[in-house]
Amino acid sequence: MANFNLYGKGINDGWDVVDAALLEEDRTLEADVAIIGTGAGGGTTAEVLARAGLKVIMVEEGRLYHDPDFTMDEHKAYSRLYQEGMTRATADASIAILQGRCVGGSTTVNWTSSFRTPEQTLHHWQNTHGVQDCDPETLAPWFANREQALNIQTWNVDPNRNNDILRDGCERMGWDWKTIPRNVRNCWNLGYCGMGCPTNAKQGTLVTSVPSALGDGATLIHSLRVDRLNHQGDRVRELRGTALGSDGVTVTGRRMRIRARHFVVAGSAIGSPGILLRSEVPDPYDRIGRRTFLHPVNATVARMPETVEPYYGAPQSIYSDEFLWRNGVTGSPGYKLEVPPLHPVMAAAVLPDHGEAMVEQARHFPQTQSIIALLRDGFNSDSEGGTVTLRDDNSPQLHYPISDSLWSAFRHAWLRMAEIQFAAGAEAVRPVHMDAPYWHSWKEAEQGIRELPLAELRARLFTAHQMGGCAMGDDPARSVVNSWGEHHHLSNLSVHDASIFPTSLGANPQLTVYALAARNSHRLAGRLQSNA
Amino acid sequence: MDSSSPDPDRRQFLRLGFQGGVAAGGALVLAGLSGCSARPTHDPMIPATTADPDRHWRFMTEEDRVVMAALLPAIVGPGMPREAEARNSALSETLVAMDEAFHAMGPPNQRQFRQLFDLLESSITRLTLARVSSYWPNVSGEQAEAFLQRWRGSMFNIFNQAYLGLIQVSNAAWYGQPAHWEQMGYPGPPAYTYDALPQMQKASA
Numbered sequence: 001m002a003n004f005n006l007y008g009k010g011i012n013d014g015w016d017v018v019d020a021a022l023l024e025e026d027r028t029l030e031a032d033v034a035i036i037g038t039g040a041g042g043g044t045t046a047e048v049l050a051r052a053g054l055k056v057i058m059v060e061e062g063r064l065y066h067d068p069d070f071t072m073d074e075h076k077a078y079s080r081l082y083q084e085g086m087t088r089a090t091a092d093a094s095i096a097i098l099q100g101r102c103v104g105g106s107t108t109v110n111w112t113s114s115f116r117t118p119e120q121t122l123h124h125w126q127n128t129h130g131v132q133d134c135d136p137e138t139l140a141p142w143f144a145n146r147e148q149a150l151n152i153q154t155w156n157v158d159p160n161r162n163n164d165i166l167r168d169g170c171e172r173m174g175w176d177w178k179t180i181p182r183n184v185r186n187c188w189n190l191g192y193c194g195m196g197c198p199t200n201a202k203q204g205t206l207v208t209s210v211p212s213a214l215g216d217g218a219t220l221i222h223s224l225r226v227d228r229l230n231h232q233g234d235r236v237r238e239l240r241g242t243a244l245g246s247d248g249v250t251v252t253g254r255r256m257r258i259r260a261r262h263f264v265v266a267g268s269a270i271g272s273p274g275i276l277l278r279s280e281v282p283d284p285y286d287r288i289g290r291r292t293f294l295h296p297v298n299a300t301v302a303r304m305p306e307t308v309e310p311y312y313g314a315p316q317s318i319y320s321d322e323f324l325w326r327n328g329v330t331g332s333p334g335y336k337l338e339v340p341p342l343h344p345v346m347a348a349a350v351l352p353d354h355g356e357a358m359v360e361q362a363r364h365f366p367q368t369q370s371i372i373a374l375l376r377d378g379f380n381s382d383s384e385g386g387t388v389t390l391r392d393d394n395s396p397q398l399h400y401p402i403s404d405s406l407w408s409a410f411r412h413a414w415l416r417m418a419e420i421q422f423a424a425g426a427e428a429v430r431p432v433h434m435d436a437p438y439w440h441s442w443k444e445a446e447q448g449i450r451e452l453p454l455a456e457l458r459a460r461l462f463t464a465h466q467m468g469g470c471a472m473g474d475d476p477a478r479s480v481v482n483s484w485g486e487h488h489h490l491s492n493l494s495v496h497d498a499s500i501f502p503t504s505l506g507a508n509p510q511l512t513v514y515a516l517a518a519r520n521s522h523r524l525a526g527r528l529q530s531n532a
Numbered sequence: 533m534d535s536s537s538p539d540p541d542r543r544q545f546l547r548l549g550f551q552g553g554v555a556a557g558g559a560l561v562l563a564g565l566s567g568c569s570a571r572p573t574h575d576p577m578i579p580a581t582t583a584d585p586d587r588h589w590r591f592m593t594e595e596d597r598v599v600m601a602a603l604l605p606a607i608v609g610p611g612m613p614r615e616a617e618a619r620n621s622a623l624s625e626t627l628v629a630m631d632e633a634f635h636a637m638g639p640p641n642q643r644q645f646r647q648l649f650d651l652l653e654s655s656i657t658r659l660t661l662a663r664v665s666s667y668w669p670n671v672s673g674e675q676a677e678a679f680l681q682r683w684r685g686s687m688f689n690i691f692n693q694a695y696l697g698l699i700q701v702s703n704a705a706w707y708g709q710p711a712h713w714e715q716m717g718y719p720g721p722p723a724y725t726y727d728a729l730p731q732m733q734k735a736s737a
Binding site: 352 | 606638721
C-alpha cells in the first residue's frame with residue numbers, strides 16, 4: 001500500500017518546511033550549507049550532507065506539491081510543476097523545453113528512465129574535456145549506491161502497447177532494443193509520471209532524498225527564488241532570495257538572506273548559469289552558460305490499426321540504441337530512440353495543427369503511437385550547444401542554434417522512426433513537422449521525409465534533458481568547476497547538477513546527476529567536517 | 533543568429549512590424565493623421581461570454597477575449613458546439629483556461645503574448661500583418677481560418693511562431709477540459725483510481 005501524504009505526516013512530526021509565500025517579514029537564516037535546488041543534484045546533496053551531521057538549508061524556487069495534489073490532471077500539473085507553465089522554449093522558440101520547477105525538480109515529473117552514463121561518454125570526458133576520476137570503474141560504486149537507494153531496476157512488467165510497438169518494429173528490422181531500468185517501488189503502472197506520481201511509487205528526490213534530509217534536521221524553503229550570491233574575495237558570503245506567492249509567479253515583496261559556510265548551486269543547466277551570471281561570479285574565460293546541451297528531440301506519430309492507449313501504463317519501458325553511436329563517438333550525432341506518453345493536452349500542444357486537421361488526429365488518438373529520437377549533442381565539432389544569457393528582467397534564457405549535423409541527424413531519425421512504425425504495422429505515419437502529412441506506406445514516407453524542409457519552427461522539436469553550461473574539468477580556461485563540482489575561483493561554492501556535464505550523455509540524465517552528486521557530496525562533507 | 537542580444541524575438545517582432553507598416557505604404561501615415569489609436573475601438577455587439585465583468589481576468593483583456601472568441605471556432609473546428617448557448621459556455625470556459633495558462637507562463641512569455649495581442653488588436657497591424665479586414669467581433673469563420681492558414685504557411689518564422697503560440701494555448705485549453713476528452717476518445721485516469729487513491733476521492737467530490 002502506498003504511503004500517502006508523506007509531507008503532511010512529516011510536517012506533523014516536526015520537519016522544518018517553510019513556504020516563503022507565507023512570510024510576513026524578511027528573514028535572515030544561517031546554516032553550514034545552503035543548497036539551491038531540490039532536484040536530482042540538490043536533493044541528493046541535501047541527503048548526504050544532512051546525514052553527515054551538517055546543518056543544511058534547501059532552497060527551491062518552485063513550490064511543494066506532493067501526492068495529495070497529484071490528481072492526474074494535466075492542466076494543474078503543467079502549470080504548477082513545470083518551468084514557465086510548460087511553455088519554456090529556446091530564445092527563437094524552435095525547441096520546446098520540458099523541465100520541472102517544484103520540490104523534487106524534474107525528478108518529480110520525469111518518466112523514470114534511469115541509465116548509467118554510457119562508457120563512451122565517460123571516456124570522452126576524460127580524454128577530451130580533462131575530467132579526472134570519471135572512468136566507468138571509478139563511478140561504478142556510485143551508480144550502484146544510487147540504484148540501490150532509489151530501487152532502480154529493469155522494468156519487469158509487460159510494456160504498454162506504445163512501447164511494445166518500438167520493440168516490435170526494432171525486432172522486425174533486426175535492430176537493437178532493450179528494457180529500461182526505472183526508479184520505482186511498487187509502481188501501479190498507471191502512466192501519469194509526468195503529472196507527479198499519485199502513489200509515491202516514483203523514487204524521485206521528492207519522496208527519497210528531501211524527506212531523508214528533513215528527517216535529519218535540514219530545512220526546506222520553497223517558493224523562494226535566488227536572486228544572487230553575494231561574494232567577496234574568494235568566498236560567497238550570503239544568498240539573497242525573493243519570495244514568490246502561492247501562484248508561483250507573483251513576487252510577494254518578502255526577501256530572505258541565508259549565510260552559510262558553503263553554497264551548492266543545483267538549479268539546472270538553465271537555472272544554475274542564470275544564478276552565477278546574476279551573481280557576477282568570477283568568470284575570466286567567459287565559460288558560464290556556454291556549451292549548454294539538450295538532447296534535442298524530434299518525433300513521429302503513427303496511426304495503428306489497434307488500440308494503443310498511449311496514456312496508460314509505464315510511459316517509458318523500451319529503448320533502442322541501434323543508432324546512438326552510428327558514426328562513432330565524435331562523428332555526426334547519433335540518437336537514442338524512446339517513446340513518449342501522450343495525454344490530451346500534451347498531444348494537442350505538440351501537434352502543430354488546428355481545426356479539421358486537429359480533429360482528424362483527435363478522432364484517432366487512442367490508436368496513436370509515437371517515437372522520439374534524442375540526439376547526442378556536444379560530441380562532434382559542429383555541435384557546440386547553446387548559450388544561457390539573462391533577459392532584461394534577469395531571468396535566464398537559452399539560445400540554441402541548430403547545427404547542420406543536428407538537422408541531418410533529425411532527418412535520419414525521422415526515416416528510421418517511420419520505418420520502425422510501418423514495420424510494426426502502422427496504417428499511416430507522420431513526422432511532427434508543419435509540412436508533413438500522414439503517409440500511408442514506408443515508400444511514400446521515405447520519399448516525403450527526404451523532401452521535408454529542415455527549418456526552425458517548421459520541424460517541431462523538444463527537449464526534456466538540459467545539460468552543461470557550468471562544465472567540469474581541470475582547465476579553468478575551458479570549465480567552470482573542477483572534476484568534483486568545486487568552483488575554480490570561489491572556494492566555498494560548488495555546482496551539483498546536470499550543468500557540470502561537458503557534453504550531453506546519450507542517455508536520460510537523472511542517474512548520472514544522482515551518482516555524481518552523491519560522490520561529490522561525500523567529498524564535500526569530508527572537507528567541511530575536517531575544518532569545522 | 534545574434535546570440536548576445538537579450539531578447540531577439542521582441543526585436544524581430546518590432547522590426548517586422550515596422551517593415552510591415554512601411555510596406556503597407558500610406559496606411560500607417562493615414563492612420564496616424566486620422567488619430568486612429570493603437571487600441572481598437574469596439575463593436576458594442578461583443579459576445580457576452582468574452583466580457584465577463586465578474587471574473588478577475590489575470591492576463592487577458594477584453595480585447596484579447598474578443599480576438600480569441602473570433603479565432604477559437606476556427607481553431608477548435610468541428611469540435612465546437614453549434615448551438616448558441618452551448619457554444620458560448622464552451623468559449624467562456626476555454627477563455628478562462630487560457631487566462632490561467634497565460635498567468636502561469638510568467639512575465640517573459642506574457643510579454644511576448646502581449647505583443648502578439650497588441651499586434652492583432654491595433655487596426656494598422658491587423659490590416660497589414662494579420663491581413664484581417666474586419667474588426668474582430670465581425671470576423672467570419674472563413675476569415676479566421678484564412679488568417680490562421682496564412683500565418684501557419686508563412687515563410688516568416690515570426691508568423692509561424694505566433695501561429696503556434698495561438699493554437700497551442702487554445703488546443704491545450706480546449707482538450708484539457710474533461711468535457712472535451714471524449715473528442716479524443718480519452719476516458720480519463722483509470723476508473724479504479726477514483727476509489728483507490730485518497731486524493732482522487734477528494735478531487736471528484
